[in-house]
Amino acid sequence: MQIRFLGELKKKVTNKAHVEASICQAYLQQEISTFSSFYFERDVITRRKRPARNDDIGEDLYENVVSIFNYLGRGKGAATQRYILGGELQIAHTYILMNCPEISPFYHEFRASLSAFPENEIDALVDSDFVNWYKYQ
Template structure:
């Protein structure tokens, strides 16, 4: 690994900064274009048709109020103020259930008997 740093330094001297020769953005874009191909006999036509359709949808979505911008992600916590930062919304509102002592013991035993970590002790 120490020898690698020597080669990276020489490569930077000869070729310049990595962003000028890095192919990752182009590879990602080509993957997107390859996903447009529906007919393998005519890939260029499929790519052109799908790209044009996506471009038209993106243009039209700018004039519709109900539709967000195509390709942009929305924040899941838009309705929550800045004072709270949450990871998402729960599916339903939580409901508090009071268990009796007997129900609590039954639930505790169920968890113990169905846990893989406790199996050696049960045997």
């Protein structure tokens, strides 16, 4: 533990003739800046109060957007393109609609209209037919 700490201080050595004194000076500067950072105003960004690297709190959220698309964050890595194969589009539509609170009343209405079917068939019908049913509502 102490070796890592000394390694950080050794990087700050400016006077090679008096290494020990230079390390002490770097340590004192670090301690003074840390101590004084407690007394700065709240809006002053210091090393201790710096926001996280990927913190997106400052970004504005869009108005009039379905809640599932209104989360803070950003993509990871470079953008890639690919074609949606087979039933992936249907699965994606179903996933989005099932996880959107604004669509919940329609989902309950659709399930109520299928109350004559057994529970396992209702789940299969929701997966296959809910998107098309919702599209025409």
